[in-house]
Structure formats: structure tokens, C-alpha cells
Amino acid sequence: MAEEYVVADIVAALEKRQFPTITTWNRLEGRPRRPDFARALKAEVRDAMFMLSKQWQMGEFQGDDAGSPATVKVQLATTRLQTYQAARGTTRAFDESMPLEARVERRPLPLTMSNNPMSLDIRLLMGRQWLKMVKPIADYTDAFVEKYPIKAPNPTAEEDAYICAHQEVFQLAAAVAGRRMDGAALFAYLTGGTGRHAWDDIPSILGMHHGAIDDVAGAFVQWFMTAFTQPPKDEDAWVSDRLEYKFACAAPEGATETVFEAEEYYHGRLDWYNLNVDRSRHTLGTPSNPAPHPQNEQVQSLIPVPISYDGMPNTRWWAFEDRRINFGQVTPATTDLGKLMFLEFGLVYANDWFLIPLTLDAGSLARVRGMAVTNVFGERFWIAAAGADDAWQRWSMFTLSVKGNGPGQQADTNLLLLPTVPKIQEGRPLEEVLLVRDEVANMVWGVEKTIPLPTGHGKPGDEAAGETLAYHQRLLDEWLQVNTTASTAPVSGASIIYKVMSSVPENWIPFIPVHVPGDNRATQLQRAAMPRLLDGDPNPIPDKVRPRTMLLRDGLEATPKAAFFLHEEEVPRAGAVVSQAYQRTRWTDGRVIVWLGARKQTGRGQGSSGLAFDRIVNAPTGQG
Incomplete structure (x- = not known):
């Protein structure tokens, strides 16, 4: 060996760095010299010094976190959601007998x-349900069908256009008219006031059966309210001028309450990220029937386990990995941040993360006061909750946003578990409205893409609009044939004519900008109406076309009728799509919950209705 490599004092040479080198580490692996690999694959350890040498080789002696957690004691404070308040509603006790989605999203059925x-x-x-429930008492089918019948439509009546204009609706209504019972009419009568009975004004029902029928009537009302979940009058969370839901709930925490508020919920998937903590409100109020105080403080002893996933690299050198996983062939792009984090976790920090199995109840609010961690060396550490500071650079998961929280203020570290369901079955849209901006006409249009038919099914709005217009035109033509002997209108020989305005399909409902009351700058959108233009209509003031979807009919069903306003910012340049459909799920007690819920999504851009005023057009053929 050359003399320059002979080191007399290795300790002094290392301290003074007299011989700088590049150190590389090799893999330790068995090299068998026999055809049989059984002993080589055992990776036998015959000397404990080998383990210490391996730790020194991997640099574990230089780390401060070489000890793994053995036991964990968690100090946990829990409470439960106790009050609920819908938009513009009164405070009620939080009801866990149904999913929170159903309670928030449910809307009145369009009966x-x-x-x-x-x-x-x-x-x-x-x-059918009423007749089946009352049949064990006596067969009063004919009496109830006569009292609450399905009325037959009149093809010559203008007020029956919503039925007679559509062939499938007319056929169904004509088939069941006078043959089937209208159960909703009976339900409306029973719930319309006190002291009402199902046998009122039916003389054929025997007096001995009145008591039994009253019991059946109560069960019938309860059956319908259970079969279809509808909101009470003061518990509707839908905000029509925003086209979204708004609600709040609260849980007692200490001497006050923690109030959670959802101002813009329209996604159809309700979870913790839809709510914000409102620290400006210390309580939602006291309901009429408050639940017992749900606060609890406990300490749990748990055993942490390492976090792993299928195919993750094993941190122990003698353990063989799945050959189907090859991290060397992963080629992430520059924008694949999630893939890079996934690889870094598996390759670098796999043995640094542990999972503590802590079970919490749905509808609870939990706060981890801290954890006492004992590692394998017997050392104990007290770990407080991370992310308490609300810095804008902070990223965290399952952390609730604080409403109006400024820089430097403390964040909310509570863990909120809402009583929701993981899966909801959604039917076809009963009604769907597309809100688009028309820059040429300088207005917003509510295009009814799907309208609800009287049969309970949806139909494309453009088809329904064409059928309705054709029905009214047919009635007008028949009236003109009877009431007009000859046409007195002058025949023009001009090749062009002047049109005051063009028309749009009846499923296009206009929204015009108006000033906000008391403000000469801010504007909002108000629902307007287009005239129904019919050829030969002698009426100087044509009828107004009204929307046929409940989403746009807000105020038309009220007494007296009211205007419908929509905030300008709710219709962006991309537009919006709002729909209503029946939702169905199963709750924890096995009951099936059905409700009518609304959704809102981003639109597909601007549109043009073709509406124009003061135009010169070519005369129709035959008028020249």
C-alpha cells in the first residue's frame, strides 16, 4: 500500500479533514455460493453488532427521532350538535333521525x-294507499273515488292547456279520470284545519266506522310525511334569490356555543368543508325541547400503527417487496405534485407516520387537547394540536375556516363529523333551468331545459313550449272560425313588412336589470314575462308567458303574488345550471329517506335568444 494512504492517527485526521473523500454506501445482500437459496434468503443475523453497524451505516445514530412510538394517551374533549337553524327560520333542536343532507336540501313537493x-x-x-288502509274496515272505494276524483281534462278549455297540450299527459289523465282516487286532495283536506274527518260529506259511510276511519286518517297522514320528507314552512333552507341553501348549526363548548354556518351550499355533497365557524355569534338560541348537555372529557390509551398502503416500499432491508410495484418506472410530469408527494412519502417518510385508531360518533365535535406519546426508549413527549395559527401559508386537512378571521388570529382545530350519508341515489331531473347572459339583448334568460309535467315526469322545455303554443293557436283558430265571418284586414302588396319585435320560445323566461331599492348604482335581476304572440289574436294585450318550473315560479304561488329577484352575481359570465330531482338514501336505522333536492352547477357560457325590436323583414309568401 502506498504511504500516502497510511494514516498514523485516524482520529486527528478525521477532525482536521486531512484526507477528503467521497463516501458511497453499498447495499448489503447475501451472495450464496450454493445452488440452494434457502439459507441465503433467511438473512440470518448472528451478531448483535451487525445491527448496530447497520444503524451506524444508515446514519440512524445521528438522528433525534430514532425511537418509534409505543403507546399514546389522547386527551379528547367531545360535544354534539344541539341546535339547527335554516335560512330565515327559527332555531330548532338538532334532529338526528334523518341525514343532514335531507334536512337541509328537502323542498316542498310540486303537488x-x-x-x-x-x-x-x-x-x-x-x-291507492288510502283505499288499501281503509279496506279492512269496509269497502268504501266508490264513495271516496266519487268524493275525491281525478278530474277529466277539457280539450277545448284554455285553462287545461297544461294537460291537453301534451299528448302523454292527456292520455293518462283521461284514462284515470273518474276511475281513481286523488289521494293528495284528501291529504290537503285533512291537514287544512282542525276538526276535519275523512268521512265528512260522505253519507254512505256508516257512523259505526267513523272512529276507525279517523285512526286510519292519522296513520295515512303520518305515512305520507314519512314517505316524502318535506320542510315545514319555517324550516326551508332554500334561498331563492341566491339559488342555494343556507343554514347554521351549533354545539355547546364550554360556557358558550360554537356556531357553524353554511352560506353557499349548492353542491349536492354536504361535508365539513361546506361550513365555516362564525365567532361573531355565540349562540343560535334555545330551542323549545333542548337535548341533554352533551359535553364530555376523556382520556384514551391507544397503540399507534404505521401507515402503509399496498405496494409501499418496505423500510426493512431483508423484506421483499411486491414485484408488481416498480417506483423506478414512475415518470411524473412537472405538474404531478400529488404523484411526487406520494412517492416521497413511500420512499423517504414511510416510517415516520403512525395511525391512532380513534372512533367518534357522527354529529359530534371533537377537540384533541393533546397527546402523551411514549416511545420504545421510554421517553414521553407531550404533543399539542398543529395548525393553531391561521397563517395564509398554512395548509391543513379537515380544518374549518373561520368566518372573517384576520391575519394572526387563531384557527379552529375542532374536528366536525356531520351526520351525513356516503351514498345518495339521484333520479332524473324533474326540472332544470339554464341561466345565461345575453349581451345583445342586455338581459339574463332563464331557459327551462326541463319542465315538470302534471304526470310527475320531466320533459324537454323546448318540446313542451312548442306543444303549448300550438295548443293555444289551435284554440284561437277554432274561435276565429266561429266568431269571424270574413277577414277585413287589408292585403298589402309590399315585399317587406315592419315588425315591432320578434319572439322567443316560451321556455325562455327573461330577467331584466333593475335598481336595488334605495340605491341608484347597484342592480339586481327581476323576473319579467314575454307576451304569447298568436297569429290573428284580436286581444290588444296578449297573455303573459309564465315559467313552468318551481325554481323560477317563486312568488307566483303566493297570495298575493310577489316579484322574484335574483342577485346579479349569481349569474356569472359562464352562466349557471340549476336543477331539482328526487333523492333517495337509507339512514342508520334502516329507514328509506326520500326528498326533492336542488343542485347548482357552472353553465356553458353566454347565449343569444335572437330577440330584436324594430326590424324590416321580408313579407311572408302569399302576402306580396
């Missing part, structure tokens, strides 16, 4: 529209 019966499928279902 009537302009005092006309709708949802014929539900009406027939209610009628």
Missing part, C-alpha cells in the same frame, strides 16, 4: 301549480 293539480303519479299513489 299544485296555479291551483292546478300536479304530480299525478304521487296523487295516484296516495289514493
Whole structure:
């Protein structure tokens, strides 16, 4: 060996760095010299010094976190959601008998529209259910069908256009008229006031059966309210001028309450990220029937386990990994941040993360006061909750945002578990509205893409609009044939004519900008109406076209009728799509919950209705 590599004092040479080198580490692996690999694969350890040498080789002696956690004691403070308040509603006790989605999203069923019966499928279902419930007492089928019948539509009546204009609706209504019972009419009568009985004004029902029928009537009302969940009058969370839901709930914490508020919920998937902590409110109020005080403080002893996933690299050198996983062939792009974090976790920090199995109840609010961690060397550490500071650079998971929280203020580290369901079945849209901006006409249009038919099913709005217009035109033509002997209108020989305005399909509902009351700058959108233009209509003031979706009919069903306003910012340049459909899920007690819920999504951009005023157009053929 050359003399320059002979070191007399290795300790002094290392301290003074007299011989700088590049150190590389090799893999330790068995090299068998026999055809049989059984002994080589055992990776036998015959000397404890080998383990210490391996730790020194991997640099574990230089780390301060070489000890793994053995036991953990968690100090946990829990409470439960106790009060609930819908938008503009009163404070009620939090009800866990149904999912929170159902309680927030439920909307009234469209059983009537302009005092006309709708949802014929539900009406027939209610009628069949009532007759089945009352049949064990006596067979009063004919009496109830006569008292609460499905009325036959009149093809020559203008007020029956919502039925007769559509062939499938007219056929169904004509088939069941006078033969089936309208169960919704009976339900409306029973719930319309006190002292009402199902046998009122039916003389054929025997007096001995009155008591039994009253019991059946109570069970019938309860059955319908259970089959379809609808909100009470003061518990509707839908905010029509925002086209979204708004609600708040609170849980007692200490001497006050922690109030959670959801101002803009429209996604259809309710979870913790939809709510914000409102520290400006210390309580939602006291309901009429408050629940017992739900606060609890406990200490749990748990055993942490390492976090792992299928195919993750094993940190022990003698353990073989799954050959189907090859991290060397992963080629992430520059924007694949999630893939890079995934690889770094598996390759670098795999043995640094541990999982503590802590079980919490749905509808609870939990706060971890801290954890006492004991490692394998017997050392104990007290770990407080991370992310208490609300710095804008901070990133955290499952952390609630604080409403109006400024820089430097403390964040909320509570863990909120809402009583929601993981899966909801959603039916076809009963109604769907597309809100688009028309820059040429300088207005917003509510295009009814799907409208609810009286049968209870949805139909494309453009088809329904064309059928309705054709029905009114047919009635007008028949009236003109009877009441007009000859046309007195002058025949023009001009090749062009002047049109005051063009028309749009009846499923296009206009929204015009108006000033906010008391403000000469801010504007909002108000629902307007287009005239129904019919050829030969002698009426100087044409009828107004009203929307046929409950989403745009807000105020038309009220007494007296009210205007419908929509905030300007709710219709962005991309537009918005709002729909309503039936939702169905199963709750923890096995019950099936059904409700009518609304959704809002981003639109597909601007549109043009083709509406124009003061135009010169070519005369129709035959008028020249």
C-alpha cells in the first residue's frame, strides 16, 4: 500500500479533514455460493453488532427521532350538535333521525301549480294507499273515488292547456279520470284545519266506522310525511334569490356555543368543508325541547400503527417487496405534485407516520387537547394540536375556516363529523333551468331545459313550449272560425313588412336589470314575462308567458303574488345550471329517506335568444 494512504492517527485526521473523500454506501445482500437459496434468503443475523453497524451505516445514530412510538394517551374533549337553524327560520333542536343532507336540501313537493293539480303519479299513489288502509274496515272505494276524483281534462278549455297540450299527459289523465282516487286532495283536506274527518260529506259511510276511519286518517297522514320528507314552512333552507341553501348549526363548548354556518351550499355533497365557524355569534338560541348537555372529557390509551398502503416500499432491508410495484418506472410530469408527494412519502417518510385508531360518533365535535406519546426508549413527549395559527401559508386537512378571521388570529382545530350519508341515489331531473347572459339583448334568460309535467315526469322545455303554443293557436283558430265571418284586414302588396319585435320560445323566461331599492348604482335581476304572440289574436294585450318550473315560479304561488329577484352575481359570465330531482338514501336505522333536492352547477357560457325590436323583414309568401 502506498504511504500516502497510511494514516498514523485516524482520529486527528478525521477532525482536521486531512484526507477528503467521497463516501458511497453499498447495499448489503447475501451472495450464496450454493445452488440452494434457502439459507441465503433467511438473512440470518448472528451478531448483535451487525445491527448496530447497520444503524451506524444508515446514519440512524445521528438522528433525534430514532425511537418509534409505543403507546399514546389522547386527551379528547367531545360535544354534539344541539341546535339547527335554516335560512330565515327559527332555531330548532338538532334532529338526528334523518341525514343532514335531507334536512337541509328537502323542498316542498310540486303537488299544485296555479291551483292546478300536479304530480299525478304521487296523487295516484296516495289514493291507492288510502283505499288499501281503509279496506279492512269496509269497502268504501266508490264513495271516496266519487268524493275525491281525478278530474277529466277539457280539450277545448284554455285553462287545461297544461294537460291537453301534451299528448302523454292527456292520455293518462283521461284514462284515470273518474276511475281513481286523488289521494293528495284528501291529504290537503285533512291537514287544512282542525276538526276535519275523512268521512265528512260522505253519507254512505256508516257512523259505526267513523272512529276507525279517523285512526286510519292519522296513520295515512303520518305515512305520507314519512314517505316524502318535506320542510315545514319555517324550516326551508332554500334561498331563492341566491339559488342555494343556507343554514347554521351549533354545539355547546364550554360556557358558550360554537356556531357553524353554511352560506353557499349548492353542491349536492354536504361535508365539513361546506361550513365555516362564525365567532361573531355565540349562540343560535334555545330551542323549545333542548337535548341533554352533551359535553364530555376523556382520556384514551391507544397503540399507534404505521401507515402503509399496498405496494409501499418496505423500510426493512431483508423484506421483499411486491414485484408488481416498480417506483423506478414512475415518470411524473412537472405538474404531478400529488404523484411526487406520494412517492416521497413511500420512499423517504414511510416510517415516520403512525395511525391512532380513534372512533367518534357522527354529529359530534371533537377537540384533541393533546397527546402523551411514549416511545420504545421510554421517553414521553407531550404533543399539542398543529395548525393553531391561521397563517395564509398554512395548509391543513379537515380544518374549518373561520368566518372573517384576520391575519394572526387563531384557527379552529375542532374536528366536525356531520351526520351525513356516503351514498345518495339521484333520479332524473324533474326540472332544470339554464341561466345565461345575453349581451345583445342586455338581459339574463332563464331557459327551462326541463319542465315538470302534471304526470310527475320531466320533459324537454323546448318540446313542451312548442306543444303549448300550438295548443293555444289551435284554440284561437277554432274561435276565429266561429266568431269571424270574413277577414277585413287589408292585403298589402309590399315585399317587406315592419315588425315591432320578434319572439322567443316560451321556455325562455327573461330577467331584466333593475335598481336595488334605495340605491341608484347597484342592480339586481327581476323576473319579467314575454307576451304569447298568436297569429290573428284580436286581444290588444296578449297573455303573459309564465315559467313552468318551481325554481323560477317563486312568488307566483303566493297570495298575493310577489316579484322574484335574483342577485346579479349569481349569474356569472359562464352562466349557471340549476336543477331539482328526487333523492333517495337509507339512514342508520334502516329507514328509506326520500326528498326533492336542488343542485347548482357552472353553465356553458353566454347565449343569444335572437330577440330584436324594430326590424324590416321580408313579407311572408302569399302576402306580396
